[in-house]
Amino acid sequence: MTLVKIAYTSNTGNTEGISEHLEDAFEALDLEVVREEADDIDGDFFNDADIAIVATFTDGDGEIPFTFEDFYEEVQEEELEGKLYGVVGSGDSELYADFFCHAAFSFEKALAKTGATKAAETLTIENEAEDEDIERINDFAKEIVAKLG
Numbered sequence: 500m501t502l503v504k505i506a507y508t509s510n511t512g513n514t515e516g517i518s519e520h521l522e523d524a525f526e527a528l529d530l531e532v533v534r535e536e537a538d539d540i541d542g543d544f545f546n547d548a549d550i551a552i553v554a555t556f557t558d559g560d561g562e563i564p565f566t567f568e569d570f571y572e573e574v575q576e577e578e579l580e581g582k583l584y585g586v587v588g589s590g591d592s593e594l595y596a597d598f599f600c601h602a603a604f605s606f607e608k609a610l611a612k613t614g615a616t617k618a619a620e621t622l623t624i625e626n627e628a629e630d631e632d633i634e635r636i637n638d639f640a641k642e643i644v645a646k647l648g
C-alpha cells in the first residue's frame with residue numbers, strides 16, 4: 500500500500516491543524532498516512548515512504564523552527580530517489596512580508612537535494628487554515644497522488 504509520511508512542527512497550533520488536514524486529505528484518497536511531530540523523528544523518517552510531506556511554520560526572520568533544525572540538516576543527506584515530495588508552509592505575510600513562509604521554501608530545496616521528485620508547488624497558508632485553505636490542501640494532495648507511478 501502506498502505510504503504517505505507527514506513531518507510537521509507547530510508552536511501555536513496552526514501547522515498542526517494543517518498537518519491534520521493533510522492527513523485527512525491523503526486518507527480520503529485511500530492512502531496509508533503516518534504523521535509525526537519533528538521532535539519524534541530522525542533524518543531517515545521518509546526512507547520507507549512513497550510520498551514525503553513536510554508542514555512547517557516559519558520562525559525568526561525566515562528561519563527554520565528550532566524543533567525542525569536537526570531534521571532539516573539530516574534529511575538532505577538521505578537518498579530519496581523515486582519518492583514524491585511536497586511542502587506546506589504556514590506564515591504571516593503581513594508581519595513578515597519579506598520572509599513569508601521561507602522555512603517551507605528552505606525545506607523544498609533541502610528535499611530536492613535528496614533526489615526525490617517535487618510533486619506539487621509548495622503550498623503557503625496564511626496562519627491558520629480556513630475553509631478555502633482546506634480545499635487547497637485537498638487539491639495539493641490530489642495533485643501529488645496523481646503523479647504516483
Ligand SMILES: Cc1cc2nc3c(=O)[nH]c(=O)nc-3n(C[C@H](O)[C@H](O)[C@H](O)COP(=O)(O)O)c2cc1C
Pocket residue numbers: 508509510511512513514515556557558559560561562589590591592595598599600601625626627
Ligand atoms: C517570533 C515569530 C517569528 C515569525 N517569523 C515569520 C517569518 O519569518 N515568516 C513568516 O511567514 N511567518 C513568520 N511568523 C508567523 C508564523 O510562522 C505563523 O503565525 C504560523 O502560522 C505559526 O504556526 P504555528 O501555529 O504552527 O506555530 C513568525 C511568528 C513569530 C511568533
